């Protein structure tokens with residue numbers, strides 16, 4: 001591929017246009033820097049041909065544009081110019097505000113690591129007047145549930161199954177690990193294809209800015225489009241309450257690696273979907289009322305997925321296989337998930353899932369210190385809050401089967417004496433949060449009882 005990319009020479013990022021072929025389910029999202037080559041991302045929704053009446057076609061167009069605007073973040077970041085142009089259609093001020101949030105906060109870690117300041121520098125041009133509101137589409141009651149191969153989505157899937165909600169287990173991309181977990185559920189599945197424009201990888205090789213992007217926002221927009229095409233009324237994610245809290249960086253403030261898994265994104269996104277796409281389409285995170293520890297407690301209730309799931313992100317690279325035998329054992333997610341499950345599972349079961357005892361390995365001390373926010377900040381990963389790690393560790397320190405393991409013993413000896421004992425109570429972190437969620441009311445009444453059990 002003979003493209004030359006110099007991030008310092010870039011002046012503008014262009015949202016060229018997007019289109020959807022209802023006969024094949026293929027959506028094309030087109031972008032460019034200045035007058036450079038078109039960068040075309042494709043998303044393929046199985047189940048075509050889609051028969052769309054006028055109302056559903058209108059909703060699909062809105063959902064497609066939302067996806068085009070959000071997925072642009074992968075390309076925008078390569079040069080992060082201040083001049084942003086939208087060419088194929090116009091957006092209104094509220095849509096622009098949503099996008100500015102997604103780009104500024106969703107690229108927060110990217111900006112921090114690259115020494116960039118994006119605050120006040122990302123402006124989406126808007127000249128459309130707001131529409132009157134999206135119509136209801138009379139969507140059928142059915143949930144597209146996002147699955148990521150880890151524990152969280154499996155907890156949601158089992159909760160919906162227990163409540164008798166019809167669901168299709170849905171994922172984006174070609175991960176074999178996710179496929180195996182999805183098939184293990186025994187439920188209908190939907191695997192959506194996503195091809196990033198290959199030029200981006202070449203741009204990366206030539207020194208493009210690179211870093212974390214709000215991938216959950218992209219996956220959310222893809223599933224909203226799929227829900228409209230399939231005519232179903234729910235898109236369900238599994239983002240827990242703890243995802244709303246970032247890492248506190250001295251001199252910088254809060255930087256949240258998982259911003260698009262947080263409550264601020266969820267609220268803004270679902271408001272937009274119901275106002276601009278379909279009034280009766282519900283996007284929600286089923287685990288929002290729970291902490292990571294409460295999710296781990298739910299997960300431990302079944303061993304159905306023990307031999308199949310993994311939360312370790314090293315499994316999920318697009319480029320090339322990087323087999324890690326499901327759990328690498330040295331990354332923050334492995335550290336955290338091991339610790340979070342330990343209070344709720346028999347030790348032999350947990351050791352057998354990971355193939356080793358991470359809490360008895362002194363080499364893992366720095367990793368656990370960061371999770372505990374002890375002499376370090378919370379890692380840039382999808383892990384629980386520092387107090388959740390401290391509470392889990394304190395619980396293990398009381399258990400004969402765990403308390404002599406190297407990391408637990410060190411915690412009890414060196415860290416626990418510096419902590420306020422009243423903050424180490426596990427019960428408070430297992431409580432179900434009543435208010436901050438968008439779970440449909442009729443479902444919430446029954447779900448609350450299920451999650452509290």
Ligand SMILES: CC(=O)N[C@H]1[C@@H](OP(=O)(O)OP(=O)(O)OC[C@H]2O[C@@H](n3ccc(=O)[nH]c3=O)[C@H](O)[C@@H]2O)O[C@H](CO)[C@@H](O)[C@@H]1O[C@H](C)C(=O)N[C@@H](C)C(=O)N[C@@H](CCC(=O)O)C(=O)O
Nearest residue numbers: 074211212213214215216257258260313316317318319382
């Ligand atoms: C698997 C992973 O962690 N990837 C991150 C990693 O990417 P890497 O270069 O090592 O390999 P690839 O994943 O194959 O990606 C190649 C390049 O492609 C670009 N890219 C990829 C996906 C995408 O949606 N947009 C993209 O622009 C990017 O330039 C890649 O270099 O490092 C990258 C740079 O820091 C990260 O951007 C990659 O993260 C992926 C987007 C990803 O899917 N990560 C999830 C595992 C992840 O972090 N999930 C979060 C969810 C929170 C949130 O939504 O914010 C989490 O679990 O913490």
Ligand SMILES: Nc1ncnc2c1ncn2[C@@H]1O[C@H](COP(=O)(O)OP(=O)(O)OP(=O)(O)O)[C@@H](O)[C@H]1O
Nearest residue numbers: 146147148149150151152153171172219237238311
């Ligand atoms: N490839 C994907 N396609 C669709 N949804 C995904 C994909 N990867 C992750 N998700 C969803 O994004 C959300 C955040 O992912 P996350 O990795 O935290 O969840 P998980 O894989 O279910 O559990 P864990 O936290 O144990 O890894 C979840 O709702 C998950 O289902």
